[in-house]
Amino acid sequence: MKFGVVVNEGPYTHQASDTAYNFAKAALESGHEVPRVFFYHDGVNVGTRLAVPPQDERNIQKNWTALAQKHEVDLVICIAAAQRRGMLDANEAKRQGKDADNIAEGFRISGLGQLIEMGIQTDRLMVFGD
Amino acid sequence: MKFGVVVNEGPYTHQASDTAYNFAKAALESGHEVPRVFFYHDGVNVGTRLAVPPQDERNIQKNWTALAQKHEVDLVICIAAAQRRGMLDANEAKRQGKDADNIAEGFRISGLGQLIEMGIQTDRLMVFGD
Amino acid sequence: MADNIKKFLYVNRRAPYGTIYALEALEVVLIGAAFDQDVSLAFFDDGVFQLTKGQNTEEIGVKNFSPTFRALGDYDVTKLYVEQESLDERGLTAADLQEITYEDEDDDWAEKPSLKIVSRAELSDIMADQDVVLSF
Amino acid sequence: MADNIKKFLYVNRRAPYGTIYALEALEVVLIGAAFDQDVSLAFFDDGVFQLTKGQNTEEIGVKNFSPTFRALGDYDVTKLYVEQESLDERGLTAADLQEITYEDEDDDWAEKPSLKIVSRAELSDIMADQDVVLSF
Amino acid sequence: MSTLHTVNKSPFATNALASCLNHAKDGDTILLIEDGVYGAATGTTLADTVTAKVGALSICVLSGDISARGIDQKRLIKGVTSVDYTGFVKLAASHDRSQAWL
Amino acid sequence: MSTLHTVNKSPFATNALASCLNHAKDGDTILLIEDGVYGAATGTTLADTVTAKVGALSICVLSGDISARGIDQKRLIKGVTSVDYTGFVKLAASHDRSQAWL
Numbered sequence: 113m114k115f116g117v118v119v120n121e122g123p124y125t126h127q128a129s130d131t132a133y134n135f136a137k138a139a140l141e142s143g144h145e146v147p148r149v150f151f152y153h154d155g156v157n158v159g160t161r162l163a164v165p166p167q168d169e170r171n172i173q174k175n176w177t178a179l180a181q182k183h184e185v186d187l188v189i190c191i192a193a194a195q196r197r198g199m200l201d202a203n204e205a206k207r208q209g210k211d212a213d214n215i216a217e218g219f220r221i222s223g224l225g226q227l228i229e230m231g232i233q234t235d236r237l238m239v240f241g242d
Numbered sequence: 243m244k245f246g247v248v249v250n251e252g253p254y255t256h257q258a259s260d261t262a263y264n265f266a267k268a269a270l271e272s273g274h275e276v277p278r279v280f281f282y283h284d285g286v287n288v289g290t291r292l293a294v295p296p297q298d299e300r301n302i303q304k305n306w307t308a309l310a311q312k313h314e315v316d317l318v319i320c321i322a323a324a325q326r327r328g329m330l331d332a333n334e335a336k337r338q339g340k341d342a343d344n345i346a347e348g349f350r351i352s353g354l355g356q357l358i359e360m361g362i363q364t365d366r367l368m369v370f371g372d
Numbered sequence: 373m374a375d376n377i378k379k380f381l382y383v384n385r386r387a388p389y390g391t392i393y394a395l396e397a398l399e400v401v402l403i404g405a406a407f408d409q410d411v412s413l414a415f416f417d418d419g420v421f422q423l424t425k426g427q428n429t430e431e432i433g434v435k436n437f438s439p440t441f442r443a444l445g446d447y448d449v450t451k452l453y454v455e456q457e458s459l460d461e462r463g464l465t466a467a468d469l470q471e472i473t474y475e476d477e478d479d480d481w482a483e484k485p486s487l488k489i490v491s492r493a494e495l496s497d498i499m500a501d502q503d504v505v506l507s508f
Numbered sequence: 509m510a511d512n513i514k515k516f517l518y519v520n521r522r523a524p525y526g527t528i529y530a531l532e533a534l535e536v537v538l539i540g541a542a543f544d545q546d547v548s549l550a551f552f553d554d555g556v557f558q559l560t561k562g563q564n565t566e567e568i569g570v571k572n573f574s575p576t577f578r579a580l581g582d583y584d585v586t587k588l589y590v591e592q593e594s595l596d597e598r599g600l601t602a603a604d605l606q607e608i609t610y611e612d613e614d615d616d617w618a619e620k621p622s623l624k625i626v627s628r629a630e631l632s633d634i635m636a637d638q639d640v641v642l643s644f
Numbered sequence: 645m646s647t648l649h650t651v652n653k654s655p656f657a658t659n660a661l662a663s664c665l666n667h668a669k670d671g672d673t674i675l676l677i678e679d680g681v682y683g684a685a686t687g688t689t690l691a692d693t694v695t696a697k698v699g700a701l702s703i704c705v706l707s708g709d710i711s712a713r714g715i716d717q718k719r720l721i722k723g724v725t726s727v728d729y730t731g732f733v734k735l736a737a738s739h740d741r742s743q744a745w746l
Numbered sequence: 747m748s749t750l751h752t753v754n755k756s757p758f759a760t761n762a763l764a765s766c767l768n769h770a771k772d773g774d775t776i777l778l779i780e781d782g783v784y785g786a787a788t789g790t791t792l793a794d795t796v797t798a799k800v801g802a803l804s805i806c807v808l809s810g811d812i813s814a815r816g817i818d819q820k821r822l823i824k825g826v827t828s829v830d831y832t833g834f835v836k837l838a839a840s841h842d843r844s845q846a847w848l
Contacts, residue, residue, distance in 0.1 A: 113839050120508070120848070122252070124326045125284050125528050127780045128754070130569060134810070135838075138831035144839070153396055153508075154255050157287065160328030164338045169326075169571050192399060196254045196299075198290030198344060208294045212342040214328060224403040231504040232378055232407065236838050239507050239846040240754075242527075243737050250644070250746070255392050257678045258652070260433060264708070265736075268729035274737070283532055283644075299435050322535060354539035361640040362514055362543065366736050369643050369744040370652075372391075383845070385765070387654050389712050390679030393848075417765050418654050421682065424714040431708030431728070438714075462656065463687025463719075496769045499845065500749055507846040519743070521663070523756050525814050526781030529746075553663050554756050557784065560816040567810030567830070574816075598758065599789025599821075632667045635743065636647055643744040658760050 115139050116234035117149040118227065120241030122157035123172040124165065129158050132240035133175055140183045147234065148186040149176070150227045151219075153241070156194040159187065161216035177218035187219045188226045245269050246364035247279040248357065250371030252287035253302040254295065259288050262370035263305055270313045277364065278316040279306070280357045281349075283371070286324040289317065291346035307348035317349045318356045378503040379410045384419035386508065388438070389429065394422045395437050397508040402440075405447035412502070416455035416495060420462060423454065423469045423487070438470065445474030450486045457492045514639040515546045520555030522644065524574070525565065530558045531573050533644040538576075541583035548638070552591035552631060556598060559590065559605045559623070574606065581610030586622045593628045646671045648739035652678035652746070655690050660745040665697055673702040675727070675735055681709045684724045691721060698723035706732060748773045750841035754780035754848070757792050762847040767799055775804040777829070777837055783811045786826045793823060800825035808834060 117136050121128040136146045151158055165171050180187050201221050205213040231237050247266050251258040266276045295301050310317050331351050335343040361367050388394040429436040475481040524530040565572040611617040649668055655661040661683045676683050684705045707726045751770055757763035763785045778785050786807045809828045
């Protein structure tokens, strides 16, 4: 079965991104597919490569990146939500005249249409938020 | 009278940073002092210079920077909270081996001691959060 | 395309302005309208506050997005379900809500109300008849 | 320094792990301890859940910070007020909470409890007798 | 020696206002801000609870938040005072401490 | 045709569980996750409300969230089932849709 996953909250602040990760991992290990995870609202902040969590805590971004690479999950950050919150890839930074970008490996920035498309193309949509 | 202000939530997602800004502005315009604003929890995200909010919305970071410059307000981002969430200045980026930083003009990164010190040195402490 | 039409429900249970969820939910609805799915919006609990008349955000400095609800008809988003019990609990009636309408192309473009006030039981039935439920 | 001592209250009304507020509140308490102020912590509403015994976060992959409460005595943070009514509402008793103690240097280093279970009225009085109230 | 309490959550969504009302002391002020302002309207399931506290407590709302949410001043519970941000600052200055009910 | 409802908020803090219980249909499943798991404990002011729904609804808790919060399995309301993340996936697959009560 194909699961779509939506993450609505940022890392560490809320447990939502942890629960979503544990769900996606369990789904993949159970033989299901998770073709895409869509990060919306503060969820876009999960995809920053600049975070330095304490050594004795999990690294949420690196966990997602590793899961995506192992199972070919498309990690999509909503562009509209990202712009408000200061999440940019190199292209966006150039386009917006910003001098830095902060997206981590394995994540990409795209539009809200990717969320709707995920809803259409998957069998079940799971939302994790605050 | 001296007011200390604490901002616990990120920009746009919660109204807390807007209310804190409007409070600080009114306090300063009423002849009070706001020597410092301390950004904690997701509040650290207020200080990113990479945000590109829609043209018809307020720019929360720029509002704070302008207020700070006009009235010499010390805008402090908590280092521990910032590290978890990927907010870095140039020094921190270098120290942590990161290839980019994202702190806006007028903000600085420092420790939680600055919050306690603000509590001690101001007459009233105001907390804005979720 | 017809055999790929799903029932999408957008669940709105939060008040506007205190948090961004209501605004960003609306942004999804607007983009989603281009996909020709069977779209419904549910407003209950504090979500009914999103639809009130007379919102003026000038003093708080936040964008007033409530007029956008009136444009939903142009995007063929015409089913906005509002729970009666949630209105009652909050001291609101239909008269406190914006008038939101659409032009029905199957009925000589007659102007019809998009807001449908339903009971809690009816709303439960509507929610239980969806393919995709997006909560904000 | 003595004439610059203020009463600091840390207000804990949230459960642990679902959000980071409880953990980051504790981080402030630990740093704040170095400032030699008159520190109290209030645990009520869902904040009482922070203090329960037997927390094991292995399966959710989040750091278990509950043992840190037991270290507060070493930082001279010895006044942790817990509201009886909040415990009652949640089906908890003092026996469900961790034992948190400190060694009283004014009483030959006798080990004493840091947790003080108080009524809602007593907690209201304590909160109304502070200089600085930090909520998380 | 009195406290300014700020409540920024809808009383229909969270227990913040209920807990604040349970803990505030006579003579204190509660300022409803952001989504908290819904607690000041008449005709709701909570209006009686709030109305019963007016007098023992001073209950205020932030005018900008009332306007933003389309709540007519006429719908405010009797005895509730509307203040702007400058009024908020005055309240903060005139009370001995502020406590935020997040 | 049944729904899996997920509730991740403490029922003492917000109205999410109450609203979910008011809207779920017989035969649906409610999975309590994150801070929502406090709703599954006996001896609370809410336990009777939840207990009354067991049977008409299937009520489950996520085991990792129960352990994290130090809730002993023996304290769970009778009829509440504990599942791990794999069990969560199975529930999501075996219901026709999921609805998150945020």
